[in-house]
Amino acid sequence: MVLSKSRKNYLSDLAEQVAEEYCPKNLVVPRLISDDQSITYSFGDYKDAFDGLIEHDSGEFHIYINLDKAKNEYSPRARFTFAHELGHYYIDEHRNALKSGRTPSHPSHNFKSKNPVELEADYFAASLLMPKSRVKSDCFKRKFGMEVIEELRMKYQVSTTATLLRFADIGNHPIMVVCSRAGKIEWGICSDDFPFKLIKGIKSERKVPLYSIANEYWQSKREYNEVSEVTAGDWFENVWNEDYDRKFYEKCIYSEKFGYGFILSVIWED
Ligand SMILES: [Zn+2]
Structure with missing residues (x-):
């Protein structure tokens, strides 16, 4: 729904x-x-x-x-x-x-x-x-990066999750946000104009895609503080051959708050 x-x-x-x-x-x-x-x-x-x-x-x-x-x-x-x-x-x-x-x-x-x-x-x-109008004017002509999310989060005193969901909805750059827990995808949402809609594996076992940055944590507890490069083929289903190596960025936000651990993967293209 x-x-x-x-x-x-x-x-x-x-x-x-x-x-x-x-x-x-x-x-x-x-x-x-x-x-x-x-x-x-x-x-x-x-x-x-x-x-x-x-x-x-x-x-x-x-x-x-x-x-x-x-x-x-x-x-x-x-x-x-x-x-x-x-x-x-x-x-x-x-x-x-x-x-x-x-x-x-x-x-x-x-x-x-x-x-x-x-x-x-x-x-x-x-x-x-x-x-909406405040967020839109904050984002106006800004190039997307995690610092934009951080600024919005601080300014509006909301959680990272709430900020990301709001940005995906009304922000000025298409992003996808995927929440995973214990190696499984809990949910994923993306901006209307995000180029790929279907996350790999979400219709079957819901396992986090093998070559995603999030999966490195779930497999070997390896955390990345920096933004990492991934490809369309790493993350999405129904990718044409010529798009397979299309470059995307993934930034993982690792949360252990409130006693349950989850990762938010933020995915975007330049
Ligand atoms: Zn209620």
Whole structure:
């Protein structure tokens, strides 16, 4: 299940209006929005139950943010969770469903769900914390490199994953991002104009491609801090012979955070 282009545009515009209303100049701070809308919230240690939750009772909304998974309320993860729950409040269909009691308050898990309601709230959250027109003007005429991602991540106080997904969606250079864990591909996403769509092996065993930089880690724990060269043939399926050696770059981001290790491979062409 993927959100349609028109739905994404709608959510992005909706979130941007909220960002412009409350935080037009500086960092978007979810609690400022919540305070103005009289939505109460609590940060607590809710173990593994959820990242966040929004509840409705007689016209009042309350948001719970799990700090057990995020270091503090200013962490990228807590900010994203808060923004996600605000999505359930600002998206008409979600709010109406909560008010009518048709949907139980559903626990949310960042980036973990394929449920369209959760995908919509995630998309709203990314758009609220990284408003489209701001990101577009930050990227304007910039040549792509990992330093662009790093700058965006710092400026918007979001996770690397959230930054990369947003950049793939609205950035100024086509990229692919592949998440792998224990040698298997968990997910891969790419910009609309990325030249190859199909990752090698993703339709079968989902093993990380043999000659990828990520696989060097999964096979022999070898880490590369620098950007490495790979070819289209190394990473993608359905590559014509003349494109097989087409040069791409791969930068691996190694994460051991929150107790589960994964690698994000960022792949792009000059
Ligand atoms: Zn949710």
